[in-house]
Amino acid sequence: MRYAISVMLLVLAACSGGPAQDSPFAGAWVMNVDGRPLMVLTLKPESQRFAGTWTHPRAMTTDGRSFSGLSQDTETETLTAGPPVDGTLRLAATASGDTKDATEFEFSLDASGEGRLKPSGAPIQPWTLVRHTGSDRPQVWSGWDAKRSYPIDQPYVAPNAAMADIFKADQAVRQSMQSFTANASQIEKDDAVRRGQVRALLERGELRAGEDFRLAAMVFQHGAEPRDYLFAHTLALVALAKGDPSASWIASASLDRYLQSIGQPQIFGAAFVGTGTNQGAFDRELVSDAIRGELGVPALANQREVMEQFLRK
Numbered sequence: 001m002r003y004a005i006s007v008m009l010l011v012l013a014a015c016s017g018g019p020a021q022d023s024p025f026a027g028a029w030v031m032n033v034d035g036r037p038l039m040v041l042t043l044k045p046e047s048q049r050f051a052g053t054w055t056h057p058r059a060m061t062t063d064g065r066s067f068s069g070l071s072q073d074t075e076t077e078t079l080t081a082g083p084p085v086d087g088t089l090r091l092a093a094t095a096s097g098d099t100k101d102a103t104e105f106e107f108s109l110d111a112s113g114e115g116r117l118k119p120s121g122a123p124i125q126p127w128t129l130v131r132h133t134g135s136d137r138p139q140v141w142s143g144w145d146a147k148r149s150y151p152i153d154q155p156y157v158a159p160n161a162a163m164a165d166i167f168k169a170d171q172a173v174r175q176s177m178q179s180f181t182a183n184a185s186q187i188e189k190d191d192a193v194r195r196g197q198v199r200a201l202l203e204r205g206e207l208r209a210g211e212d213f214r215l216a217a218m219v220f221q222h223g224a225e226p227r228d229y230l231f232a233h234t235l236a237l238v239a240l241a242k243g244d245p246s247a248s249w250i251a252s253a254s255l256d257r258y259l260q261s262i263g264q265p266q267i268f269g270a271a272f273v274g275t276g277t278n279q280g281a282f283d284r285e286l287v288s289d290a291i292r293g294e295l296g297v298p299a300l301a302n303q304r305e306v307m308e309q310f311l312r313k
Contacts, residue, residue, distance in 0.1 A: 025050065025089055025107070028132035029115045033067055033150045036141035041107075041117070041129060043079070043089075050081040054093050055140050064124025065241070066151045070144035081107075090120070114155075128155055154243045157209040163201060166194050167215035170222060191222050210244030217250045221257060229258035249296040268292060269303045279303070 023045045031039040038060075043052040059071040077093040087109070092102035104120040115129035132138045144150075173187045174180055180187065198216045201207050207216060213235045220232035232254035239247035249270070256266035260273065265281035269292070273280045289299040298306050 023050075024109055024113070025084065028138055029117075029129040030132050030138050031117070031127055031129045033152060036143070037138055038067065038070075038140065038150075039127075039129070040132075040138045040140055041079070041115075043081070048083045050079075050089060050091075052079040053077065054079050054091075057140065057144055059146075062124075062152075064122065064152075066149045068149040069146050070148075070150070071146060072142045072144055074140045074142070125154075127152065157242075159209045159211040159215075160201065160206055163198070163207055163212045163215050166197050167218060170194055170219050174222075188224070191219075192224070194219050195223060195228065210239045210242030210247065213239035213242060214244050214247040214250060217247065217254060221250060221254050226258055226261040229254050229261055233258060246296070248294070252292075252295045252297050268295070268297045269300060270297050 023043075025043050026045050028040065028042040030037050031041075038056065040055045041052065043050045053076050055074055055076045057070045058073045058075040059069055060067050061069045075095065077095045079091055079093050081089045081091045089107040091105040091107050093105065094102045106118055106120050106126075108116045108126075110116055113131065115131070116126035117129055118124060118126040170191070173183065173190070198207075198219050201212075202216070207213060217232045217235035217239060220228050220235060223229055223232065233251060236247045236251035236254055240251060252268040253270035256268050256271040259266050260271050260280055265283040266279065267283050267286045269279055269282060269284070271280070272278060284300060292299060297303075
């Protein structure tokens with residue numbers, strides 16, 4: 001049995017192993033999903049190499065962020081690896097013992113001692129495995145529902161303090177329509193500077209948390225051209241993908257503003273133009289209030305009231 005690893009990964013593999021000796025990689029490692037063991041990997045040093053097994057549901061599909069189609073029966077594959085290179089083990093998993101039919105994985109340890117496993121070359125974030133410290137042999141759970149999708153728990157990433165400061169500055173000049181109008185020319189210049197600061201953080205790879213991308217989207221929402229609004233929408237999607245559900249509003253609002261900026265009607269009703277009382281061209285029928293509610297956008301009947309509350313500040 002083999003499985004293709006692409007943008008939509010078809011993973012049908014697993015492993016287990018032996019006692020920890022003097023290598024930090026040795027021992028049993030467990031990946032939990034929805035609070036249940038999904039994979040069990042164990043490694044045992046053998047001279048300069050490692051041997052072990054990887055146990056998992058016989059069938060499962062992953063896109064890197066969730067698992068679905070999980071079977072209740074399991075399969076165990078043979079695992080081999082050479083010595084670590086730059087702190088990473090390159091594991092070869094085989095169901096038949098034929099090394100020509102192996103699927104390769106990269107396994108490393110982070111500073112806290114947790115394992116990080118990913119299919120080699122796959123465009124996904126590594127999966128987190130924790131070392132099993134009990135005296136019992138860990139077992140893959142057998143109660144999976146093949147009709148469900150199980151999201152992968154994302155490791156906590158601390159928000160970027162510099163991004164938070166940029167966002168605070170962006171919001172500080174927008175506390176009321178009156179003060180914003182009085183200082184519009186200077187605010188426009190400062191907005192451009194803030195967008196440049198966010199770009200620099202992105203280019204250095206310093207924005208990693210979902211909150212970082214949501215705040216960055218808010219900054220680009222106050223841009224000056226369609227590309228800014230489209231980029232804000234993209235950043236909001238990244239925030240959602242990183243597990244920040246509160247980014248749904250800015251994802252909607254930025255799409256509305258982008259549509260308006262290219263001469264198309266908005267679809268959610270989150271964008272107001274001019275003095276803030278005009279929604280401009282608006283396709284009110286494409287999106288229902290039920291969908292607006294799912295995204296944190298006020299219902300049609302409440303949208304103008306929400307904006308008027310802001311204008312009274």
